[in-house]
Amino acid sequence: MTARLFDKVWDRHVVASPAGEPALLFIDLHLVHEVTSPQAFEGLELAGRKVRRPDLTLATMDHDVPTIGLDKPIADPLAAEQIERLKRNCAEHGVTLHALGSIEQGIVHVIGPQLGLTQPGMTIVCGDSHTSTHGAFGALAFGIGTSEVEHVLATQTLRQVKPKAMAVTVDGELPPECTAKDLVLGIIRALGVGGGAGSVIEYRGEAIRKLSMEGRMTVCNMSIEGGARAGMIAPDDTTIAYLEGRKHSPRGQEWERAVADWQSLVTDEGAVFDQEITIDAGAVRPAITWGTNPAQSVSIDDVIPEPSAQGSVAARQAAERALTYMNLKPGTAIRDVSVDAVFIGSCTNGRIEDLRAAADVVRGRKVHAGVRALVVPGSARVKAQAEEEGLDQHFTAAGFEWRSAGCSMCLGMNGDILMPGQRSASTSNRNFEGRQGPGGRTHLVSPAVAAATAVAGHFTLPGDLS
Amino acid sequence: MSGVKRIAGRGVAVQRSDVDTDQIIPAAWLKKVERTGFGAGLFEAWRADPQFALNQPGADQARVLLSGPNFGCGSSREHAVWALQDYGFQAVVAPSFADIFRGNAIGSGLVPAQVSEEAAARMFDALAADPDSEVVVDVAARTVSVGPGVTETFELADYAQWRLLEGLDDIGLTLQHEDAIAAYEGQRNRWLPALSG
Numbered sequence: 001m002t003a004r005l006f007d008k009v010w011d012r013h014v015v016a017s018p019a020g021e022p023a024l025l026f027i028d029l030h031l032v033h034e035v036t037s038p039q040a041f042e043g044l045e046l047a048g049r050k051v052r053r054p055d056l057t058l059a060t061m062d063h064d065v066p067t068i069g070l071d072k073p074i075a076d077p078l079a080a081e082q083i084e085r086l087k088r089n090c091a092e093h094g095v096t097l098h099a100l101g102s103i104e105q106g107i108v109h110v111i112g113p114q115l116g117l118t119q120p121g122m123t124i125v126c127g128d129s130h131t132s133t134h135g136a137f138g139a140l141a142f143g144i145g146t147s148e149v150e151h152v153l154a155t156q157t158l159r160q161v162k163p164k165a166m167a168v169t170v171d172g173e174l175p176p177e178c179t180a181k182d183l184v185l186g187i188i189r190a191l192g193v194g195g196g197a198g199s200v201i202e203y204r205g206e207a208i209r210k211l212s213m214e215g216r217m218t219v220c221n222m223s224i225e226g227g228a229r230a231g232m233i234a235p236d237d238t239t240i241a242y243l244e245g246r247k248h249s250p251r252g253q254e255w256e257r258a259v260a261d262w263q264s265l266v267t268d269e270g271a272v273f274d275q276e277i278t279i280d281a282g283a284v285r286p287a288i289t290w291g292t293n294p295a296q297s298v299s300i301d302d303v304i305p306e307p308s309a310q311g312s313v314a315a316r317q318a319a320e321r322a323l324t325y326m327n328l329k330p331g332t333a334i335r336d337v338s339v340d341a342v343f344i345g346s347c348t349n350g351r352i353e354d355l356r357a358a359a360d361v362v363r364g365r366k367v368h369a370g371v372r373a374l375v376v377p378g379s380a381r382v383k384a385q386a387e388e389e390g391l392d393q394h395f396t397a398a399g400f401e402w403r404s405a406g407c408s409m410c411l412g413m414n415g416d417i418l419m420p421g422q423r424s425a426s427t428s429n430r431n432f433e434g435r436q437g438p439g440g441r442t443h444l445v446s447p448a449v450a451a452a453t454a455v456a457g458h459f460t461l462p463g464d465l466s
Numbered sequence: 467m468s469g470v471k472r473i474a475g476r477g478v479a480v481q482r483s484d485v486d487t488d489q490i491i492p493a494a495w496l497k498k499v500e501r502t503g504f505g506a507g508l509f510e511a512w513r514a515d516p517q518f519a520l521n522q523p524g525a526d527q528a529r530v531l532l533s534g535p536n537f538g539c540g541s542s543r544e545h546a547v548w549a550l551q552d553y554g555f556q557a558v559v560a561p562s563f564a565d566i567f568r569g570n571a572i573g574s575g576l577v578p579a580q581v582s583e584e585a586a587a588r589m590f591d592a593l594a595a596d597p598d599s600e601v602v603v604d605v606a607a608r609t610v611s612v613g614p615g616v617t618e619t620f621e622l623a624d625y626a627q628w629r630l631l632e633g634l635d636d637i638g639l640t641l642q643h644e645d646a647i648a649a650y651e652g653q654r655n656r657w658l659p660a661l662s663g
Contacts, residue, residue, distance in 0.1 A: 155647065
């Protein structure tokens with residue numbers, strides 16, 4: 001009997017399969033943050049229940065924390081209360097909390113892998129849709145709502161109908177100027193913004209195998225932008241090398257056992273997927289979104305598309321609305337579109353490799369006059385590492401603001417926002433209307449393109465800079 | 467949570483595809499620590515447009531929202547469901563739903579009624595022709611009707627239907643499997659990570 005990676009991870013977590021009900025899945029790691037947990041803890045307390053497994057629960061603060069002036073009280077009273085509530089809830093229920101100011105604080109999807117808590121074959125959930133990031137390690141990881149957060153706190157399980165399995169095979173080799181971000185934007189363009197609904201995607205093929213763990217995390221992170229429940233990549237030597245020696249990685253004999261187990265977590269030869277798509281990595285180009293959902297992207301060499309070129313009536317109407325919102329005219333070269341702001345960070349592209357790629361571009365250059373440029377490391381450790389490598393010096397010398405870790409302008413909860421009508425080049429994951437602030441216009445790009453765009457003041461590639 | 471069997475009232479049509487949760491409830495609203503009071507933030511940006519569906523007469527009395535495919539895509543925020551409910555909606559009818567939104571809706575007692583594209587088109591037309599039409603969502607029969615002329619069936623998994631009809635507490639149901647959970651916990655691989663608390 002052949003099995004897919006997804007089946008292998010799913011099967012080993014089924015606690016019970018009551019007739020006529022979804023399966024009960026055990027959850028190996030529950031990540032918690034300040035925004036989607038207060039109502040869950042409240043519900044738990046109202047029902048007189050406890051956190052079943054505080055040892056499998058980790059909390060941090062990321063969504064609405066300030067990224068500047070950490071030595072001062074939090075100015076936003078609502079954010080301050082939410083953060084206080086998380087502290088109180090974690091203290092009362094014995095949940096480990098990496099609070100603001102701790103070296104382990106950061107975006108929840110950056111700190112899990114960094115601590116070695118994200119391991120192959122695990123089930124990982126969080127009240128955040130980008131939990132799919134952790135699938136880069138061959139874990140089954142997905143976002144849940146607050147009622148489900150409460151369910152996991154109380155039972156360490158979730159009721160889940162088994163999704164379908166989709167394979168996205170990326171053959172060949174990415175061109176040197178292309179990154180994991182360009183690849184995943186291309187995949188989402190091919191899939192459509194809802195094309196992955198009901199499915200767990202396994203990313204496979206030569207180009208995926210060649211990605212670093214950071215790149216794999218970028219790809220899996222954006223699975224949800226194609227509507228998929230989760231994304232997964234089978235563990236291999238790259239995964240094992242990344243995990244060795246991390247704080248929560250197994251040691252000694254347990255490491256040997258774990259590695260042997262992880263190596264079995266591959267899709268068997270001949271296993272069939274419910275749906276398969278194939279992407280030619282060699283045809284990927286640096287990608288940039290022009291619209292208001294992540295599937296609406298083109299190559300940097302292209303022009304803003306005509307809505308009439310869209311396939312269906314609905315897609316045409318959506319494109320027309322998007323272009324109106326984005327204040328863009330069809331036929332305009334992408335390179336001629338100028339920006340007001342550049343944001344480098346987020347759970348998609350806020351890891352050390354991303355900051356290195358951006359710093360390489362800005363080294364010895366200046367941010368274009370009138371452009372506001374921010375770098376927000378994904379975690380306090382990423383920030384410290386970047387400072388050790390001197391990356392912060394390149395950014396600040398160029399005119400970037402060098403911030404502390406958090407979600408920041410990815411979703412604009414903490415005051416790092418675009419003003420109405422402003423346009424950004426952003427390394428984040430969503431270009432929805434108003435995502436980075438009411439009336440703001442977001443274009444999703446890779447860290448290298450974001451950095452080059454900050455210098456030029458309009459969309460461009462690093463290779464175009466003089 | 468009480469069960470929901472039949473919903474009857476005004477309908478509102480937001481005829482767009484891929485309505486994302488950032489539109490349903492913008493992130494600035496997520497700083498609240500309660501489950502209530504999100505209705506004022508529902509479709510906050512779109513409501514600035516006087517032509518928007520929620521700004522039409524009677525919209526504040528609506529019980530059923532009709533929308534396009536992939537409704538609720540984007541973030542996992544259950545606040546999107548709470549905002550729809552706080553405004554007064556008890557069901558959303560659409561050709562498809564994003565996975566997390568659908569789960570959140572069922573968990574909170576908002577009916578996600580999935581209809582075919584053709585059925586959705588007939589309902590949009592009927593509601594446009596007579597915005598005062600009564601829209602009825604019958605959870606037991608899995609039908610939705612707009613006025614006397616249009617009745618369509620919708621998809622809803624058996625388990626989800628049962629949950630909605632009975633208003634069941636998922637956690638209570640799961641805790642009936644306490645023995646199985648404890649047995650599972652006893653045989654997990656020893657290398658799996660744990661926090662010291």
